[in-house]
Amino acid sequence: MPGPLPRQKSNTWWNQRWAYRIVLLRELSSVAVAAYVVLLLLLLVSQVREGEGAFASHVDVLTSPLLWIVHLVILAFAQLHSSTWFALTPKAxxxxxxxxxxxxxxxxxxxxxxxxxxxxxxxxxxxxxx
Amino acid sequence: MRPSNEPFFWAMFSAGGMVTALLLPVLVVITGFLVPAGVVEFAQLESLFDFWPVRLVVFGVVFLALFHAAHRIRHTLKDLGLRSVATPLAVVCYLGAIAGSVWAATVLV
Known part of the structure; x- marks a missing residue:
């Protein structure tokens, strides 16, 4: 683990060391968490709740290559979140x-x-x- | 010392962080890859969501994940230079989490 974050004289502190860049990526995992929740509600839960017709007419969005890539990026961030969270669990x-x-x-x-x-x-x- | 609502948001951040750490990778695999691949079909999803405890758990996960993300995005943006607008930033982040939770509730009822 990196030590305490530097006193913030600049807004580019995070780009000064690899340890800080990883800290920023770890914090950015929360954007992926929020994006995933929105995608889950929008593309899956609300369509399933509306019925088979709604689900069938939206499933091609879910199966598009773009959404596949988006989910791959989200999965990478989700795993980064899990790994860093478990590494910090003994501290918390x-x-x-x-x-x-x-x-x-x-x-x-x-x-x-x-x-x-x-x-x-x-x-x-x-x-x-x- | 002035009473603070920070411990409440910190507790939500922690609970949401643990829930998402445990659940999100497997959920992303299921909804992002297994459902599009047809491994999990509509009938299975429908039977899951017809069972109200499943909907309650999904709501709980969504609620905690959104508050976790709101807290973390708030502090990250503050550390990246938005210190001068810290209060409106916090309001926007937590209102976003509340709005998302209300949306989830209307979808899941």
């Missing part, structure tokens, strides 16, 4: 067991375990149960 949620601090790496590993479990459960619900 320090755990003590029996008076001893749980090692940071163990907390991060636990977060990745939860991520795998949640992903598997969602895939099973969507692909098998539904």
């Amino acid at each position: 949620l320090p755990l003590k067991l029996g008076g001893r601090r749980v090692p940071d790496a163990l907390i991060t590993a636990g977060a990745y375990g939860a991520w795998l479990a949640v992903s598997a459960v969602v895939l099973v619900i969507v692909l098998v149960v539904a």
